[in-house]
Each structure stands twice: as structure tokens, then as C-alpha cells.
Amino acid sequence: MAKYDKESAFRTNLGPWGWITLILGGALTIFQLYTAYYGAYVSMIQGALHLGAGLSLVYLLYPIKPSMTKRRGVPWYDALLALAAFYTNYYIVLNYERLINEAIIFGFTQMDQIIATAGIILLLEATRRVVGLPIVIIAIAALLYGLFGQYIPVIGHAGYDWASLATEMFFSSSSIFGIPIQISSTYIYLFLFFGVILVKTNIGQFFNDIALRLTGKYTGGTAKAAVAASGLQGMVSGSSVANTVGSGSFTIPMMKNAGFKPHFAAATEASASTGGQLMPPIMGAAAFIMASYTGIPYNEIIVIAIIPAVLYFSGVFLGTHFEARKLGIMGLSKEQLPKIKNLVKRLDLFAPLVIIIGFLLVGYTPTFAALFAIAVAFVISFFRKDTRLSFKGIIKLLEEGARTALPVIAACATAGIIAGTVTTTGLGPKIAGGIIDLAQGQFFLVMFFTMVACIILGMGLPTTANYVVTATMAAPALLAFDVPVIAVHMFVFYFGIVADITPPVCLAAYAGAGIARANPMKAGVTAVKLAIAAFIIPYMFVSQPILLLQGDANTLNVSIAIVTSLLGMAAISASMIGYFITDVNWIERIVLIIGGLLLVYPDITYSLIGLAIFAVMTTLQVIRGRSDKVKEQVS
Template identity: 85%
Template sequence: MAKYDKESAFRRNLGPWGWVTLIVGGLLTIFQLYTAFRGAYVSLIQGAIHLGTALFLVFLLYPVKSSLTNKRGVPWYDAILALIALFANYYIVFNYERLINEAIIFGFTYLDQFVATAGVLLLLEATRRVVGLPIVVIAILALLYGLFGQFIPIIGHAGYDWPTLATQMFFSSTSIFGIPIQISSTYIFLFLFFGVILVKTNIGQFFNDIALRLTGRFTGGTAKAAVAASGLQGMVSGSSVANTVGSGSFTIPMMKNAGFKPHFAAATEASASTGGQIMPPIMGAAAFIMASYTGVPYNHIIVIAIIPAVLYFSGVFLGTHFEARKQGIMGLKKEELPKLKQLVKRLDLFLPLVIIVGCLLVGYTPTFAALFAIATALIISFFRKDTRMSFKGIIQLLEEGARVALPVIAACATAGIIAGTVTTTGLGPKIAGGIIDLAHGQFFLVMFFTMIACIILGMGLPTTANYVVTATMAAPALLAFDVPVIAVHMFVFYFGIVADITPPVCLAAYAGAGIAGANPMKAGVTAVKLAIAAFIIPYVFVSQPVLLLQGDANAVNVSIGVITAMLGMASISAAMIGYFVRNVNWFERISLFAGGLALVYPNYIVSLVGLAVFAIIALFQYLHSKKGGSGTQEASLS
């Protein structure tokens, strides 16, 4: 995992420092649980404790270079950086009243400016270590834009001096300690901790077994089981790459053993793990930030996101089905599947997930839902030997809960630098104006250019940071048109997420390819084919908001929209894979792709034309397969 996942490249041989990380990590988790139960402190204090403790752990756990992870102990310079990072953030806690009252009026002292500078620089270095360079580069460019805006043509601004910019970034609740870190320090940490509990208690493995039992006996069942299991686990992971590596270590060998080619197994896992980030109710934790940005209640967002997520995973399922038919890969034998009787006895392990979804849907706060689910999972785990944790295991659970959250905390804080710069300098509207001018006001071209911007901005970013960046820098272009706010934010969210499987920087596909021993670029291209729905559906729900239950979203319109979109996904998936009832020739392939696009187009006449094309190709293929033998036999002979 350390080889393919940046977040997993941490020191494991800490020596005496291991006790420090164990205690501090456990205290951070206890602090989060305590404030969730009794109520959070004011945002700046809550965020400073959250971020300062996390950065302390980052410098102890993550070396300056990934190649140094196997060296014993912690170098002296990392220990000093950890202490400075802790001091800089806790400086806010102990000087809170003066910083928000006196300093605003009389100005910040030289010590304040030094602390702010150290805080910003150490945050960027910690993020580079635990997340990677892409988001740090964007944040540095944002800071340079804030400093030298007066020298930039067209999109420039008056510019700030460094002391003003640094103190604005570090001592206000609009930048580093803005909405992303506020939500990270309240909701996101709890849901990540819930995900850790599912893994440590083996409840997550039960999800894998259920998925394998439900889909394993069908054509290409191992791939379909991988899609279902990775989708379930991916929604709480907060990272497409981490989910690909974690789930892929089990699913990719299983798919290869069934007969899938290595690059296809890698692509299936990558596309499913990426899809987990758009899966309600948690959506890689970005849903919480989306609720704050859009003003749409969280329990509404998770309902709105259901249809697009179903369409996405339907597209991936269909792609794996057509590939399995093409390669002649059948399902597993009954004796190879998890025993139904054993699974029924363990159905209570679903209770934590049922509770978390139920609480959110009926309107309880995410904090309450997460705490209730965490308590339920822990209680249930004690009733079975294979899920029960020892006292030592519980202590390690607390430490791992903090460690798993470190990349998300660092990414959210660094994304706050970007969001704060965009807000204070007015860069967002200027970028939006530039996109609209480039598209000459044509709505489709604005969507296309916004899509490209989101894919570029989303490269190499964790889910929460990804959404913050795309929402602040790309969304304003579409908000200039008469489009529902939630549709715009879902549009940029989807295209930011698929950057993880879009060549050339397709980190999730690269991670899957590393496990599968496949060509990384080939895995990336195949992942795009499987996840083609993610590149089409956002255009549909912006043009046809009924799929997001917006506008004229009555039962008839929603049903028609879903049915035509599902048929369109089937047609497009068949075209991408090159197989429908049997292998397709180039003319059938083009026809299926065009017919699929027509089916998902938000116009009844155009959709009927697409349906006619789909039906004609299906009938022609069926009749031809009757003459020449079954599609599977023909595929295997070819």
C-alpha cells in the first residue's frame, strides 16, 4: 500500500516515538468524540486543536521523502517541525481573545506574523508529505496570486503584502480555518473513524462477502462483486486511491483468477473505488461541505445524489458484464460462494450502516448519526470472537482513527488557502467570466470547458479538497446560467472525482495497475470506458434537473428520465466494450454510442430516436446470434 498510496507511506518503525504517536493520536480521537458529544468549541479554537495535533502527527509519521519510511525512529529536524507546528496552532487557542478582538483593531504583532508564517509554511510541507504535490502547487499559486495580483493582467487585483496575507490566512475563519476544516473537525473525522471501526472489527469484510454472494454466481460475478464491495467501502474512505489499494488487494487477484485481463481487473477496481466517492450517504465526506456551500440540507443532498450514483454504478456493472460475455467468463460455482446460512446469521452487522443512513434521512445531525453508528458498531463487535477487539486493539483503534484522518485534515486546511484566496481576491467570478468569454456564451461549451477545468484541478487531490477547489474555482461559470445550485455543484464534484481515473494523471488506475501487474495507461483508458457514465450523466442532470429531483420532478418525469438514462448507459457501455448480444462491428459500435447519447439527451423526440436505434441493433444482433450460435461461443472462438 505504501508503494501505491501516498497516505500509506508512513514510518512504521518509530522506536520510542511510537508511544508519542499512540498517545497523541488516541487523544485526538478522544477529543473529537468528546466535542461531538458535548458540542464543539468556537470554530477557530476547534480547528486549531484539530489541525495542530494532526500536523504534529504528520511530521512524526511521514518522512520528508517516501523512500525514508523504513528508517528507524524520527529525525531531530522532524521532531522540531512537529513541535513548531503544534505551537503555531495552539498559539491561536491561548491567544484567541486578543487575536479576534485587539489584533483586528490595533494590528498583529511581529510574533503574530512569525507564527502565521510558520503555520502556513508548515501546513504546506505537511500536506506535501501526506497528500502529495498537486494540491500544494495550487495553494502556492494561490498565495502568489494574492501577493502579486497587481502585476497580473485581466484577472489581477490590488495585491497584499505578506504579513497581511499570512495573518489573514492563519488567524481568520475564512481561509485555513474556513468551512472545509470546520467540517473536518466536526463531521468528517467521525465518519472516517467509523470506517476504521468497520475495517478493524471485520464488519467491512462482511460487506465483501455479501457482495460476492449476491453477484458472484452471475456472468463475470467476481468483477461485479468487486464493484459492489468497493462502492460500499469507498463512500467512507475519502480517497479513491486509498480505497483502490485497500479493496484491490483482495478483489484484483480474485478477478484475475476468474479470467479477467490484468488491466481490466485494475480498471474495474479503480472505477468502482472512484464511484464510492459519489455514493450516498457519505460521498467521501464531501457531502457535508456541499451542504454548507449550497445551503441545501444534508439529508436532502444524500437523496438527490441517489439517481446519479445508481446510473454510475449501473454503467460500471454493464461494462463488466459485457466484458465477461466477450471473454466467456462465467460466474463462480455455488460452493465457491460464501455460505448463505452463515451470512444470514451475521445480518446484524449491517445495523451500523442502517442506523447511519436512517438517522441522516430522518433529519438527525451528521454528528449524532456518526456517534450512534460508532457506538452500535463497537457494541455489536463484542458479541463475536472474530469481530471482538482486545483492550490493546481499542487503543490502537483510537490511534489509527487519527492517522487515517491526517491526509483529509491536511488537504482540507490547504484547500482552505485556495478557497480563501479565491474569495478575498474575487478570483472566482473572474475565472467564470473567462470561461464564459472563451465559450462565447454557449452553454454547452461552458459546461465542456468547466469539465476540463475540474479534471485538471482535481488531479491528485483527495475527495474533500477536490470538491472545495472545483466548487470555488470552476462552479461560478455555470452559476451564471439558470441552473439549480445543487446541479452545478454536483457537476463540478463529479468531474473533479473522475480525475482519479482520467489519463494521464489517473492515480486510482495507476494504483490498481500496480497491484494487478498491468500497464498503467491501459488500465486508465479502460477505467474511463467503464466509468463513461460519469462523463455523460453530469451533462444530463444539468440539462435535465429532474434526475436530481429538481424542477418538474414528478413521478412520471423522473421515471422516464431514469429509464432512458439506463438504456442509454447500456447502449454506450456496449459500444465502449465492443460487445452487446455478440461482438459488434464498427458500424454497430458507432450506432450504439450515438443511440445511447440520444437516449440520455433531455428531449423526448431525440430519446425516441435513440431508443429505435438501440432496439434495431439489439434485434439485429439477437437474430444474427441465433444463426451463428450463442454470443458467448462466438466470442470465445474469436
């Protein structure tokens, strides 16, 4: 985990400091549960306590270099940095009334400026340790842009002095303590803790068993089970890479043993884990921020996101199916599958997930849904020996909840710097104008350049930060056209997320390749082939918003769009893998891609042409498949 997942490269031998992290982590989780039940403090105070405790834990748990994770204890300088990180944030709690009332009128004191500067530096260093350099580099670039905007041509601005910029970043509710950290300190933490409970009580393993039972007996069943299980777990993990490593340690050897090539096994796990970030109801925790940015209620967003997510996973399923047929990999035997009788006895373990989805759909707040689901999961865990937690296990569970949230806390706060700079300087509209000018106003080219920008901006970023960055910097280009707001935000969200499997910086594919002992670049290219739907679907729902249940989204129109899209995905997946009903030559690959693209194009005439091509290709493949069988029998 530590080798391939930055978030897992923490100290393993804390010594006496283990008690400090246990108490601080447990206290943070209890604070989050308490404020969720009794009501959160005002956003700045809630965010400051949340961020202060989180950054302190980062400095205690994550060394300055990954190679130092096995050294005993915590160095004095990291202990000092942990204390400083807590104090700079607690300073906001102590001086809240003055900072939001007097300082705005009479100006910030020199001490305020020192605290703000220290707070920003401590945040960036903590984020580097727990998340990585990419988002830190973007945040530093944003700060430099804020400072020296007057020297930048085309997209420049008047510029700020450091004192003004630092206090704006650290003492306002629109930057570090803006929407991302506000939502992290309320909804996101609870859902991450819910995911921790599922894993620690082995309820998550039940999801794997269900997936294996449902898909394991079919062609390439191990790969299909991996896709289903990783999708279920990935939606609550909040990290494509973490889920690839966590699930992949089980699913990748299983696929290799079944006969799949190592790079394909790695790519399957990476594409499924990445897709988990797109899967409602949690969508890697980005759905909560999307609700705030778009003004669309959260319970509506999770319904809107269903069809694109189904299309994505259908594409990955089809890819694994065609590869399995190509290699002649059949399903598992009945003896190898989990027993139905045993699964039925454990169906109550599904209750937490059913409750959280059901409560969200009927309109309860995410806070209430998460709290109730956490309580149900906790109670259910005591019914069985293999899911029951000891007292020590419960204490460790509270600490693990905090540990899991640290990357999200740091990433959300750092993303706030980027979002705050974009808003304060007016950079968003300037980038949008640049993209539109580059595309010379051509809508398709605007979508293409926005896609490229999102993939570049999303490389190496965790899900929540990824969405914040792409929504603030890339989305305004599409918003200039007559496109539904939710379609624009889903567009940038999808392409930001697929950066995790897009070479050259395909972190999820690299992680999977490490476990599979495969070529990382080959795994990345294969992951793109499997997840090709993710590169097509966003164009589809921007051009055809009924896939997001927008516009004229009646039952007939939506059904036709889904059917043609699925057929199109099948044709394109077959072309990518090189196998349909039988082997596909390069001419047939080109024809299948053309037919598939026509099927997914939002126009009935083009879809009918695509359907005709698909029917002809299917007929030819059936005929050739029968001919090949006759030849085999004769020989």
C-alpha cells in the same frame, strides 16, 4: 500500500516514538468524540486543536522522503517540526480573544505575523508529505496570486503585502480555518473513524461477503462483486486511491483468476473505488462541505445524489457484464460463494450502516448519526470472536482513527488557503468570466470548458480538497446561467472526482495497475471506458435537473428519465466494450453511441429516436447471435 498510496507511506519503525504517536493519536480521537458528544468549541479553537494535533502527527509519522520510511525512530528535526506545528496552532487558542477582537482593530503584532508565516509553511510541508505535491502547488500559486495580483493581466487585483495576506490566511475563519477544516474537525473525522471501526472489526469484510453472494453467481460475478464491495467501502474511505489499494489487494487477484485481463481487473477496481466517492450517504466526506456551500441540508443532499450514483454504478456493472460475455467468463459455483446461512447469522453487522443512513434521512444531525453508529458498531463487534477487539486493539483503533484522518485534515486546511484566496481576491468570478468569454456564451461549451478545468484541478487531490477547489474556482462559471445550485456543485464534484481515473494522471488506475501488474495507461483508458457514465451523467443532470429531484420531478418524469438513461448507458457501455448480445463491429459501435446519447438527452423526441435505434440494434444483435450459434453447432 506505501508504493501506490501516498497516505500509506508512513514510518514503520518508530521505536520509542511509537508511544508518542499512540498517545497523541488516541488523544485526538478522544477529543473529537468528546466534542461531538458535549458540543464543539468555537470554530477557530476547535479547528486549531484539530489541525495542530493532526500536523504534529504528520511530522512524526511521515518522513521528508518516502524512501526514509523504514529508518528507525524520528529525526530530531521532524520532532522539532511536530512541536512547532502544534504550537503555531495552539497559539490561536492562547490568544483567541485578542486575535478576533483587538488585532482586527489595532493590527497584528510582529509575533502574530511570524506565527502565521510559520503556520502556513508548516501546513504546506505537512500536506506535501501526506497528500502530495499537486494541491501544494495550487496553494502556493494562490498565495503568489494574492501577493502579486497587481502584475497579472485580465484576472489581476490590487495585491496584498505578505503580512496582511499571511494573517488573513491563518487568523481568520474564511481561509485555513474556513469551512473545510471546520467540517473536518466535526463531521468528517467521525465518519472516517466509523470507517476505521468497520475495517478493524472485520465488519467491512461482511460487506464483501454480501456483495459476493449477491452478484458472484452471475456472468462475470467476480468483477460485479468487486464493483459492489468497492462501492460500499469507497463511500466511507474518503480516497479513491486508498480504496483501490485496500480493496484491490483482494478483488484484483480474484478477477484475474476468473479470467479477466490484468488491465481490466485494475480498471474495474479503480472505477468502482472512484465511484464510491460519489455514493451517498458519505460521498467521500465532501457531502458535508457541499451542504455548507449550497445551503441545502445534508439529509437532502444524500437523497439528491442517489440517482446519479445508481446510474454511475449501473454503467460500471454493464461494462463488466459485456466484457465477461465477450470473454465467456461465467459466475462462481455455489460452493465458491459465501453460505446464505452464515450471512443471515451475521445480518446484525449491517446495523451500523443502516443506522447511519436511517438517522440521516429522518433528519438527525450528522454528528449524532455518526456517534450512534460508532457506538453500535463498537458494541456489536464484541458479539463474535472474529470481530471482537482486545484492550490493546481498542487503543490502536483510537490511534488508527487519527492516522486515517491526517490526509483529510491537511488537505482541508490547504484547500482553505485556495478557497480563501479565491474569495478575498475575487478570483472566482474572474475565472468564470474567462470561461464564459472563451465559450462565447455558448452554454454547452461553458460546461465543456468547466469539465476540463475540473479534471485538471482535481488531478492528484483527495476528495474533500478536490471538491473545495473545483467548487470555488470552476463552479461560478455555471452559476452564471439558470442552473440549480445543487446541479452546478454536483457537476464540478463529479468531474473533479473522475480525475482519479482520467489519463494521464489517473492515480487510482495506476494503483490498481500496480497490484494487477498491468500497463498503467491501458488500465486508465479502460477505467474511462467502464466509467463513461461519469462523463455523461453531469451533463444529464445539468440539462435535466429532475435526475437530482429538482424542478418538475414527479414520479412519472423521474421514472422515464431513469429508464431512458439506463438504456442509454447500456448502449454506450456496449459500444465502449465492443460487445452487446454478440460482438459489435465499428459501425455498430458508432450507431450504439449515437442511440445511447439520444436516449440520455433530456428531450422526449430525441429519446424516442434513441429508443428506436436501440431496439433495431438489439434485434439485429439477437438475429446475428442466433446465426452464430447455428454455425457453431454445424461446425
